[in-house]
Amino acid sequence: MKPVARRMVSTGLVLALTVPLAVACTKAENKETEGERTLRIATTMYGGGEGENEYFRQQFTEVFEYANPNIKLEFVPVMDNSRFMYGGAPEPGEKMPDPYEKMKEVMQGSNPPDVVMVDFGQLPDLVQNNMLSPLDPMIQKDKFDTSDYVPAVLDGIKGAATDGKLYALAPTFSSSALIYNKKLFQDAGVEFPKDGMTWQEVFDLAKRVTKPDGDKPVYGFNFNTGSGGDIFWSTQMYSQPLQLRMWDDTGEHMTVDSDQWEKVWSTIIQLQKDKVMPEAIDYSQPGNRAKMMQPDQNNPFAYDDFMSGKLAMSVVYYGWLPQLINANKNAANIKGYNPIEWDVVSMPSHPEAPGVSGQIYMNGIMGINVKAHNPDDAWKFIKFINGDDWARLKSGSSGQLVSRKKHIKAPGGATFNIAAFYNTKPVAQNLNDYKIARENPNIYSVQGLAQQNFMSALQGKISVRDALKKWQTDGDAMLKQLKENPTAPIGPHGISAEQ
Numbered sequence: 001m002k003p004v005a006r007r008m009v010s011t012g013l014v015l016a017l018t019v020p021l022a023v024a025c026t027k028a029e030n031k032e033t034e035g036e037r038t039l040r041i042a043t044t045m046y047g048g049g050e051g052e053n054e055y056f057r058q059q060f061t062e063v064f065e066y067a068n069p070n071i072k073l074e075f076v077p078v079m080d081n082s083r084f085m086y087g088g089a090p091e092p093g094e095k096m097p098d099p100y101e102k103m104k105e106v107m108q109g110s111n112p113p114d115v116v117m118v119d120f121g122q123l124p125d126l127v128q129n130n131m132l133s134p135l136d137p138m139i140q141k142d143k144f145d146t147s148d149y150v151p152a153v154l155d156g157i158k159g160a161a162t163d164g165k166l167y168a169l170a171p172t173f174s175s176s177a178l179i180y181n182k183k184l185f186q187d188a189g190v191e192f193p194k195d196g197m198t199w200q201e202v203f204d205l206a207k208r209v210t211k212p213d214g215d216k217p218v219y220g221f222n223f224n225t226g227s228g229g230d231i232f233w234s235t236q237m238y239s240q241p242l243q244l245r246m247w248d249d250t251g252e253h254m255t256v257d258s259d260q261w262e263k264v265w266s267t268i269i270q271l272q273k274d275k276v277m278p279e280a281i282d283y284s285q286p287g288n289r290a291k292m293m294q295p296d297q298n299n300p301f302a303y304d305d306f307m308s309g310k311l312a313m314s315v316v317y318y319g320w321l322p323q324l325i326n327a328n329k330n331a332a333n334i335k336g337y338n339p340i341e342w343d344v345v346s347m348p349s350h351p352e353a354p355g356v357s358g359q360i361y362m363n364g365i366m367g368i369n370v371k372a373h374n375p376d377d378a379w380k381f382i383k384f385i386n387g388d389d390w391a392r393l394k395s396g397s398s399g400q401l402v403s404r405k406k407h408i409k410a411p412g413g414a415t416f417n418i419a420a421f422y423n424t425k426p427v428a429q430n431l432n433d434y435k436i437a438r439e440n441p442n443i444y445s446v447q448g449l450a451q452q453n454f455m456s457a458l459q460g461k462i463s464v465r466d467a468l469k470k471w472q473t474d475g476d477a478m479l480k481q482l483k484e485n486p487t488a489p490i491g492p493h494g495i496s497a498e499q
Helices: 011-028 050-067 099-107 120-128 136-141 151-158 182-188 199-209 232-242 259-273 288-292 318-329 375-385 388-394 431-439 443-458 464-484
Strands: 037-043 071-076 115-118 172-181 313-317 342-345 360-363 365-368
Touching: 037 099, 037 375, 050 071, 050 375, 050 388, 071 375, 099 115, 099 120, 115 120, 115 375, 120 151, 120 365, 120 431, 151 172, 151 360, 172 182, 172 318, 182 199, 199 259, 199 313, 232 259, 232 443, 259 443, 259 464, 313 318, 365 375, 375 388, 431 443, 443 464
Parallel strands: 037 071, 037 115
Antiparallel strands: 115 365, 172 313, 172 342, 172 360
16 A cells, blocks of 8 residues: 655756765765776666666666766666556466565575665565665664654664664655645634544544535545545555454454454444545446546546545645645636645544554665675665765655655645654554565455445445454455465456356
């Protein structure tokens, strides 16, 4: 469930900006007298084609290459998944390639990469299998300052290990906050939201702002700004900090027939019944999805309830903000759009997990292969990309946030409570679930069964507890089938009948 913004940066602009930085770096360090050295980098983040390597360079390595002309970067292909990325499907009986296994093979090969960049889901396994070098000794030796790092980023990465050590760093991250429309609160005579609220406090506030009837309905809250969003996925966002499990530690039995799951589903369904949230759309019904996509000539942002002025509060990703900021700047030229006065506060939390938000994703996670032939330059690279100068250069240049707090700045010169995007704690990771998902890549298909049963409960066709019982029963059957055939094709209602 992790969102990645790919925004190409002009090479000319980057080089123009990097000249002063490169000069500063070369002056600050002793001039290298050795010959050219090679630093090998492997990543599972991209397919490895020439175009993707170019993007990778622009995003992460271009500045380092300019400042270190004697270090030649060599990108190590891990796997070519382009066929699967662009609509291709496995042949009957063909197993989908496992990025982790491919990375493991490359890291242990005869000419291994020095630096590896991975998704967070792969990090715990690499650490547990002793395939990454701990960074703590190098950090202490070079007195590399991490005090300015966003705590949620460092704590999240440390959570991938059981020994409390740091095996990787991430230069950027993505996160969410709670945005609110000031005018809607002022019109209702209700105080603005604030940092550190509980979910229940947010829901209570939303009820006071809600005015669902009339020509211009106002809804108090939604888990996303999109008009007609999938309400089932709201339960996932709401429950993630509670660490509710869908299956047991073996991945063979469901665990959703519980009081906690019933409370989560009942809470979201009640918000819908009270019209605090916009009406949910049942996408299983023919034509509903196409209907929601129809344009509205009188409302250029009909697809977005917040930008349409219908929604008082919503969860938003940081990368979503530029479209709102740009729309406000150009409101005079956008027919049918009224500029919105807004701000953000930190994500709400549950009393059981105060201050914990599940909406934090580390990007560009990088570590050093224990079999690296060039570990010194590997650390030099990681130190540079995660350092102060790189963060200052990259701040505000993408839809992500840099991990060093003092260089975090709002996009487009906007003024708002930007700390709301990084002043929460990450969810403690269940390392066993990553292992289960890697061994059984289709296991999350059981969520499709949940969606059907949730909509039945929402529509009053079945009680919430009975819907969960059915999810449990159907999910157990699917897990059994997946254990027997982990790569079985999955349809909207479960495993294909042909299997």
